[in-house]
Amino acid sequence: MRIIRLHILSGRTQDTNLNFIAKNLQSLGIELREVRVVQDHRSTIENTLNALRVQDDYVFTTGGIGPTHDDITAECVAAAFNVELQVHPQARATLAQYYAERDIEFNSSRLRMARIPVGASLIDNPVSAAPGFRMENVFVFAGVPKIMQSMFDNCVAQLKRGMRIRSITVVCDLPEGVLAQPLGHLQGEFEDVDIGCYPGKSGAAGRVSIVLRSRQQAELEQAHQAVRQMVTSLQGTIE
């Protein structure tokens, strides 16, 4: 199963949506294959969507579905699928009710948020009513993290789960240059386990995380034991 997330660039802020989606897909057994952050330009968004939606099982986009002139995701999705963008009766009704209850004017800018590509199904937004939508294998979410997260949760039932990818992290104080060779051997031994080695933030000798990932529980545990043994015996050598 393959997944790509397309993320509309904000540039100004530290993104947190990627991390949320990555963690949640992992727990669903869905592999996140690629993330792209692109500019708010019509042709760029359209071309990116068209490249990714044929290549991967699912595409998730975040951002660009609000009421302002720079919110162009819905029209880009419609263009990518070559369908019209129309006011969706149910989306309009939901927004109308939301604004009426709060005594807020339902003006033409807010009505823009009811425009949905023809053929798409709505994704509920319990925070601020303006819906996301699903067009074939493309899920279009808001960019505001709280809204994006509830939209994602609302779509989980529609996603085909894979075998869960489990991961185990072994943290140690050995230099990468010492771990490298035995770790490479272990990677050769455990083909169904993906072994990654990540230095700490400082880049000094310090802490190294060895991350084991696999869909095969038994082999993951064997690899874990082997890595722990290897680390223990190396620590004995060094200290």
Add this chain to the structure above:
Amino acid sequence: MRIIRLHILSGRTQDTNLNFIAKNLQSLGIELREVRVVQDHRSTIENTLNALRVQDDYVFTTGGIGPTHDDITAECVAAAFNVELQVHPQARATLAQYYAERDIEFNSSRLRMARIPVGASLIDNPVSAAPGFRMENVFVFAGVPKIMQSMFDNCVAQLKRGMRIRSITVVCDLPEGVLAQPLGHLQGEFEDVDIGCYPGKSGAAGRVSIVLRSRQQAELEQAHQAVRQMVTSLQGTIE
């Protein structure tokens, strides 16, 4: 001027390299056009590099140049450019000296970090000696933020600067649905200013940031005045 950064996926951690590179490019007047985060697979990295390096002025990669088996960026860059990956004499000498001074064994895993695509120039690493490199328009940096940042700083003199992109942010408490129409008009009026509107994190009515970006100082200031006037008059209407 166009820029893309290719980022080798770590998945486990909240990325901060993107933010650093984005801010620094902006201050150099270089436009960051796209970010891609991809898996540590040879063909994926190679294809991504080849797509981006013809499309953009510069490509920056982060991560995957350490001593362990999952550090495959250097060999992927060599493959993408169809050149050999060879131990670089200067890189080897730098590493040999670094390890000798610290009484650390310069083993075969550590020697891997001296392998550089033929034709590339080295990028100094003042933190832990293992160099990055520049191959034509592709800059290959370490993934550890502290090292990546010093490598970036070491390359600034090689980058062709553009006219500086300045930005001004106007924060207000008006709902996006109220701002949308007048803001759209202002965007039409100021063609050389890029006007973006971003809701706060909560997604509730709350704070909205209107961000103005331009290389034209005079027009940016005019747009700023116009946005402030618009916000003030709308606030008068609402309160």
